[in-house]
Amino acid sequence: MTIRDVAEASGFSKTTTAYILNDAPNLRVTEKTRLRVLEVARRLGYRRNALAAALSSGRINTFGVFLPDKMASSSGSRMYLFHKDMLTAVVGAASRAGVRIMPMLVDSDQKVSQQEITDQRIEGVLVTYSASDETAVVLRESGLPCVYLSSGPEPYVIQADNFGGICSAVDHLVSLGHRRIVHFANEGGSSANQQRIAGFCEAMRRHGVGEPMVVISKAAVNSMLQLPVAQRPTAFTTYSDQWGVHVIDIARENGLRVPEDISVVGFDDGPLSVMARPQLTTVHNPLDAIADAGLTLLLSLCDKATDPVVPSPLPTHLVLRNSTAPPLVAHCPVL
CATH class of the missing domain: 1.10.260.40 (lambda repressor-like DNA-binding domains)
Structure with missing residues (x-):
C-alpha cells in the first residue's frame, strides 16, 4: 500500500x-x-x-517498549520468556510498520518517574507487562500515547481472548473424560489472569463437573498431587506455558507421569511449550497479532485520530501436543 x-x-x-x-x-x-x-x-x-x-x-517515529527489568537477569531468564516472546513480536510489528522501537527495562515493583519517560526521545509507549497503578498514572500524566499489550487498564489495551482460550482447554479435558480439573493461576491481579480464571470457572460450571478449584502457588499444586489417587486432580489448566512446566516438574518430583497420571494444558504456545517434555498442549496466544494491533492503535493515537479503534479480544486456539490424555479412570468422581 x-x-x-x-x-x-x-x-x-x-x-x-x-x-x-x-x-x-x-x-x-x-x-x-x-x-x-x-x-x-x-x-x-x-x-x-x-x-x-x-x-x-522532523518527527522521531521511535516508540518505547516497557519491559520488566528482571527479564534481563539470569534468574529471570526462564520466568520472563513470555516478555521476550512479546518483544520479538513487537520488533516484527515495528519492522512491518517501518518504525523504530526503544526497549526500556522498568522495575515492575516500583513506579517509573515521569522524568525517565520524558528524557527519552519517544513518541509513545507500548507496555508489555502489568504495570503498577502508580506507573499507569505517570504514563497518563506524561501526555505520551500509551497502549498496553496482553494485559492492562482500559481503554487502550490489546488482548487475546483469555476467557475463551481457557474455556477451550477445559472443553478438551472434559472431552477426554477428566472431571477433577484444577486451574493453576498467577497470584497477580492482571486482567489476563482474571479473565483466564473467569473462563475456567465458567467452563467448569457449564460442564457441571464440580465446584471450580483455583490454586496460585507451586506449594498448593504439590499438596494436591500428594492426595490419595481417588481425590487427586487428574488434570490442570494453567496461567501460562511456564506454569504448565511447573506442574510437569512437580508431578515428576512426586513420581507421577504426564500425561498418563496427570494431564496439563498451558497457555501461550511459546517456544517453551515445544521444549517441554512432554511437549505441552497449550492455548495459542496470538502475540504477533497483538503486537501489530497495538502498534496500529499507538500510531493512530499519535496521529490524534478522533475515534481510535480498539479491536475486540483476538482469537485463540488450542494446540494439541503430548501432555494430555484420558484419565486412567475415565469417569472419576468430582472433588
Whole structure:
C-alpha cells in the first residue's frame, strides 16, 4: 500500500496526501481534508515509512517498549520468556510498520518517574507487562500515547481472548473424560489472569463437573498431587506455558507421569511449550497479532485520530501436543 493508493482512494493529490500522511510542518489543508485522508489510509491499511516520514516532518517515529527489568537477569531468564516472546513480536510489528522501537527495562515493583519517560526521545509507549497503578498514572500524566499489550487498564489495551482460550482447554479435558480439573493461576491481579480464571470457572460450571478449584502457588499444586489417587486432580489448566512446566516438574518430583497420571494444558504456545517434555498442549496466544494491533492503535493515537479503534479480544486456539490424555479412570468422581 503506497501514498499513491491512498491519494487515488481519497480523491486528493499525491502531494497533499503525502504532506498529511507524513505530518509535514506548516501543513495548509483543512481539518476535514486531513481527517478524510487519515481515515482512508487506516481503512486501506497504509503504514507510513518511518525514515521517509522523519526526513520530511522532523518527527522521531521511535516508540518505547516497557519491559520488566528482571527479564534481563539470569534468574529471570526462564520466568520472563513470555516478555521476550512479546518483544520479538513487537520488533516484527515495528519492522512491518517501518518504525523504530526503544526497549526500556522498568522495575515492575516500583513506579517509573515521569522524568525517565520524558528524557527519552519517544513518541509513545507500548507496555508489555502489568504495570503498577502508580506507573499507569505517570504514563497518563506524561501526555505520551500509551497502549498496553496482553494485559492492562482500559481503554487502550490489546488482548487475546483469555476467557475463551481457557474455556477451550477445559472443553478438551472434559472431552477426554477428566472431571477433577484444577486451574493453576498467577497470584497477580492482571486482567489476563482474571479473565483466564473467569473462563475456567465458567467452563467448569457449564460442564457441571464440580465446584471450580483455583490454586496460585507451586506449594498448593504439590499438596494436591500428594492426595490419595481417588481425590487427586487428574488434570490442570494453567496461567501460562511456564506454569504448565511447573506442574510437569512437580508431578515428576512426586513420581507421577504426564500425561498418563496427570494431564496439563498451558497457555501461550511459546517456544517453551515445544521444549517441554512432554511437549505441552497449550492455548495459542496470538502475540504477533497483538503486537501489530497495538502498534496500529499507538500510531493512530499519535496521529490524534478522533475515534481510535480498539479491536475486540483476538482469537485463540488450542494446540494439541503430548501432555494430555484420558484419565486412567475415565469417569472419576468430582472433588
